[in-house]
Amino acid sequence: MYAELPGAQHAFDTLPSIRSAHVVRAIDRYLHWHWNGWRGRPVGDSPAQVAEEQS
Numbered sequence: 068m069y070a071e072l073p074g075a076q077h078a079f080d081t082l083p084s085i086r087s088a089h090v091v092r093a094i095d096r097y098l099h100w101h102w103n104g105w106r107g108r109p110v111g112d113s114p115a116q117v118a119e120e121q122s
Contacts, residue, residue, distance in 0.1 A: 072079075072086070080087040 072090075075086065080090055
């Protein structure tokens, strides 16, 4: 997966910041969505729905 973030420096996610926290959260949501799809959950479950169910 590749995502280009406007205004981000190279390796911006190596130091804790608000931007890197959002990136980590987005990656976590995507991976949970992907994992649940692989496990056989309905593919229509979006990352947001999966995150809501986990909280």
